[in-house]
Amino acid sequence: MSKTRDLCWLKKRVHQPDISSYYIKNRRDSVVMKTIERELSLLFEDAEPSDDAKSPLVLSLTGDGTGDGYEIEKTEAGYAVTASSEKGLLYGVFGLHRILITKGRLPFKSQPDQSIRMINHWDNFDGSIERGYAGESIYYDRNHFRGDMEIVRSYARLLASTGINAVSVNNVNVHKKETFFIKSENLKEIRKIADVFSEYGIRTYLSINFAAPIVVGGLDTADPLLPEVAAWWEQVTADIYKEIPQFGGFIVKADSEGEPGPFTYDRTHEDGANMLARAIKPFGGIIIWRCFVYNCGQDWRDRSLDRARAAYDIFMAHDGKFEGNVILQIKNGPIDFQIREPNSPLFGALRKTNQILEFQITQEYTGHQVDICYLVPMWKETLDFDTCYGKDAFIKNEIKKNSPDPKRSGIAAVGSAGMDANWTGNKLAQANLYGYGRLVWDNSLSSEEIAREWVNLTFELTEDQASKIVDILTTSRGVYEDYTCPLAVGFMCRPNVHYGADIDGYEYDRWGTYHYADRNGVGRERSVARGTGYTRQYSDARFREYEDLSTCPDELLLFFHHVPYTHVLRSGKTVIQHIYDTHFAGAEKVEQYERTWESLEPFLDEESYTNVRDRIKKQKENAINWRDQINTYFYRKSGISDAHGRKIYD
Numbered sequence: 001m002s003k004t005r006d007l008c009w010l011k012k013r014v015h016q017p018d019i020s021s022y023y024i025k026n027r028r029d030s031v032v033m034k035t036i037e038r039e040l041s042l043l044f045e046d047a048e049p050s051d052d053a054k055s056p057l058v059l060s061l062t063g064d065g066t067g068d069g070y071e072i073e074k075t076e077a078g079y080a081v082t083a084s085s086e087k088g089l090l091y092g093v094f095g096l097h098r099i100l101i102t103k104g105r106l107p108f109k110s111q112p113d114q115s116i117r118m119i120n121h122w123d124n125f126d127g128s129i130e131r132g133y134a135g136e137s138i139y140y141d142r143n144h145f146r147g148d149m150e151i152v153r154s155y156a157r158l159l160a161s162t163g164i165n166a167v168s169v170n171n172v173n174v175h176k177k178e179t180f181f182i183k184s185e186n187l188k189e190i191r192k193i194a195d196v197f198s199e200y201g202i203r204t205y206l207s208i209n210f211a212a213p214i215v216v217g218g219l220d221t222a223d224p225l226l227p228e229v230a231a232w233w234e235q236v237t238a239d240i241y242k243e244i245p246q247f248g249g250f251i252v253k254a255d256s257e258g259e260p261g262p263f264t265y266d267r268t269h270e271d272g273a274n275m276l277a278r279a280i281k282p283f284g285g286i287i288i289w290r291c292f293v294y295n296c297g298q299d300w301r302d303r304s305l306d307r308a309r310a311a312y313d314i315f316m317a318h319d320g321k322f323e324g325n326v327i328l329q330i331k332n333g334p335i336d337f338q339i340r341e342p343n344s345p346l347f348g349a350l351r352k353t354n355q356i357l358e359f360q361i362t363q364e365y366t367g368h369q370v371d372i373c374y375l376v377p378m379w380k381e382t383l384d385f386d387t388c389y390g391k392d393a394f395i396k397n398e399i400k401k402n403s404p405d406p407k408r409s410g411i412a413a414v415g416s417a418g419m420d421a422n423w424t425g426n427k428l429a430q431a432n433l434y435g436y437g438r439l440v441w442d443n444s445l446s447s448e449e450i451a452r453e454w455v456n457l458t459f460e461l462t463e464d465q466a467s468k469i470v471d472i473l474t475t476s477r478g479v480y481e482d483y484t485c486p487l488a489v490g491f492m493c494r495p496n497v498h499y500g501a502d503i504d505g506y507e508y509d510r511w512g513t514y515h516y517a518d519r520n521g522v523g524r525e526r527s528v529a530r531g532t533g534y535t536r537q538y539s540d541a542r543f544r545e546y547e548d549l550s551t552c553p554d555e556l557l558l559f560f561h562h563v564p565y566t567h568v569l570r571s572g573k574t575v576i577q578h579i580y581d582t583h584f585a586g587a588e589k590v591e592q593y594e595r596t597w598e599s600l601e602p603f604l605d606e607e608s609y610t611n612v613r614d615r616i617k618k619q620k621e622n623a624i625n626w627r628d629q630i631n632t633y634f635y636r637k638s639g640i641s642d643a644h645g646r647k648i649y650d
């Protein structure tokens with residue numbers, strides 16, 4: 001039996017006596033149509049189906065059945081929702097619910113900005129979730145399929161209501177047990193999940209293990225250029241599509257962090273991806289191939305190696321050579337989902353390859369859904385980043401423009417949901433799940449608009465009270481950055497856990513994530529003139545900006561350069577003073593969050609209030625600990641005191 005689960009941003013029903021009935025024009029029988037009718041009864045109190053074309057709510061299916069966009073108008077009798085496909089109409093129903101609850105403007109017309117709007121789950125068959133902070137997997141439990149389709153359905157509706165249209169349901173690190181998912185005996189279980197997602201217009205994908213022909217296929221090789229390997233994959237895909245005709249395709253993490261890949265056979269990623277693409281092509285499937293490929297066995301003594309360079313160095317040479325149903329999936333930054341990184345230089349550089357931008361909703365490096373960290377501002381910065389500086393080559397457009405088939409481009413993110421009754425652990429982390437879907441659908445929404453929508457859909461507050469939560473959310477990314485990541489020095493966190501401070505935790509290890517702090521200065525030198533030459537992977541304009549100390553943005557300075565503690569930033573502060581100031585400010589701001597949240601107690605339901613209050617208390621301890629460790633560490637290294645004489649432990 002499932003626990004009562006939070007209905008999140010769909011919890012409020014529209015009480016509008018004038019929407020007493022609805023009529024569907026050009027109704028067709030389909031799974032999604034049934035969902036539309038179900039949603040109308042769930043979201044709109046009193047709305048009954050009717051045969052009267054003059055009903056207060058008229059939903060019209062026009063056109064050819066393709067396209068996800070919709071239009072909503074106020075009519076004399078009530079409201080009209082129009083779309084060319086059932087999926088569009090479903091999005092329109094959710095849109096009308098949102099607009100009526102949040103008192104948004106009408107008429108309203110919307111087309112998604114990105115074609116693929118995906119969530120990747122890192123769920124394991126044993127029920128654990130790699131980097132999950134909200135309980136166990138909703139799909140699996142102790143090496144069984146959990147089989148609770150009501151939970152999957154509740155989740156599917158949350159996702160569809162924000163515009164998500166694709167999910168992959170198992171970890172990209174595919175262990176032996178999940179490698180078996182593609183075998184016939186498991187396909188019925190995968191099909192049940194896929195069928196529920198289909199009700200909400202969402203396609204299901206599986207992560208696969210590149211060595212599956214060996215692990216589950218009885219072959220002694222997975223060499224992508226051998227005909228028997230290709231034939232094995234052809235059979236596997238044929239079996240999958242026989243059972244699950246609406247299957248989306250495979251996602252592949254290869255030659256990365258211990259996962260097998262084509263390098264084992266001296267083959268390229270082009271060889272590997274194209275072999276799989278040819279196998280799945282007859283069924284209309286796609287291969288999403290991740291660019292998160294790097295050497296995780298580096299020698300910290302060797303300063304010539306630079307993990308940031310890896311994706312570009314490996315994939316640029318293959319631009320234009322992938323099959324039409326291959327999509328490269330590229331993390332937003334060149335390293336790994338830090339709170340501050342530059343954007344990957346592959347955006348804008350890859351010009352002839354389908355591409356998906358990858359974000360992370362689960363808060364691996366950004367507070368584990370204990371610390372509040374609303375990530376939409378960070379995602380927006382990436383989408384709005386101009387890869388050529390001043391040439392309108394924004395990442396949000398480049399990913400479509402540079403994909404030979406723009407329908408095979410889009411955005412994916414690592415999911416954050418688990419069995420916790422509120423889905424995300426910290427109630428405020430729901431705003432990231434909601435915000436991700438909304439932003440990926442409409443890239444022009446502001447972080448604040450999205451936060452306000454979420455707050456208004458979720459709580460019953462006055463505008464002033466709501467603004468206090470919106471303010472916490474919209475400032476929280478900057479605050480988390482302030483106490484954990486000065487000037488883009490990432491990875492000063494506890495190894496593997498990725499929560500809490502451990503400044504040298506990764507410094508003498510194999511992962512290629514070093515801050516190089518010494519008695520004189522700090523930062524990684526990645527310039528062409530003095531360092532690893534990573535800066536040259538960007539367009540000329542961005543290269544010049546990052547290469548030159550005087551133009552490199554402050555917030556990225558230590559990612560690109562090693563500078564003395566006394567180096568004066570463009571802000572006018574020295575690096576060491578910036579470190580002290582931001583760490584004191586970050587911890588103070590969390591104390592303010594606590595006071596603000598406590599002031600809202602009378603206006604919030606007890607569960608939400610306590611859930612967030614308990615987490616803010618932990619966040620405060622965390623922030624104070626980060627502040628003291630970082631300040632002490634850099635004080636001991638530099639010997640330079642805080643200009644304001646604040647307490648720094650020595």
Ligand code: GCV
Pocket residue numbers: 122130131171172173253257292336
């Ligand atoms: C699923 C980081 C995480 C890993 C994750 C990996 C990836 O390294 O720490 O847990 O593996 O990214 O994106 O594949």
